[in-house]
Amino acid sequence: MKTIAQGLAVWLAAAALAPAETAVPAETPAGRSFGLGVHLAYWDLAQLDGLGLDGNLGAGVVGHIPLSAHFAAELRMSGFAAGEKRNIETEDGQRYENNVTIVSLPLEANLLLEMPLGRTFVLYGGPGVGYYLFDGQSNTDQGDKTIVYDIEVDDEIGGYLLAGLRAQLRPHVGLYLEGQYVWVETRIKKAAEVRREIGIDWVAQELDFSGFALHAGLIFTF
Secondary structure (H helix, E strand, C coil), X not given: CHHHHHHHHHHHHHHHCCCHHHCCCCCCCCCCXXXXXXXXXXXXXXXXXXXXXXXXXXXXXXXXXXXXCCEEEEEEEEEEXXXXXXXXXXXXXXXXXXXXXXXXXXXXXXXXXXXXXXXXEEEEEEEEEEEEEEEEEEEEEECCEEEEEEEXXXXXXEEEEEEEEEEECCCCEEEEEEEEEEECEEEECCHHHHHHHHCCCCCCCEEECCEEEEEEEXXXXX
């Protein structure tokens, strides 16, 4: 979180210190109807039961398509990974280290209502729907030997609400900061087999990925 806080401070400082003469209208510049954004992201997993994952770190890309003066559509693709490590001792006294990693690939689409704030800033928000791809892996280290198990996780459909602030500092380049709340739940397909093979009983079967995500990045208009 310290790194995220530092990144937000840089974002706010860049927007505040932009020279007045370089400010441009917040509306999409004439002749350029498409925007491409790239951002870093943190997806909080406070609702996730069974695994001690603090959150997903990742990145994403956004395709921004203006529909009118105040409405736009977006296509989004992101990638996240979260891991949890535990030292386990079995009943017969054997000790080993177990690492579980869950990766997610959200494919999303949303509509936005955009409200310009002066000549530089745009406040926006709206609903969206996504198809969320999940996968998992468990690595068990026993001395010099590593045992790898694939954990099959269901892909699911989910929904979200998005709100953000964009600063168009140059005709072709802007900054954006946005929050997203996602509703999506999934499950591990072969949890029982994984528990028995690895010798652990803490692998969750139901996974609730609902939670708040924070994005900060750059958008380029064409």
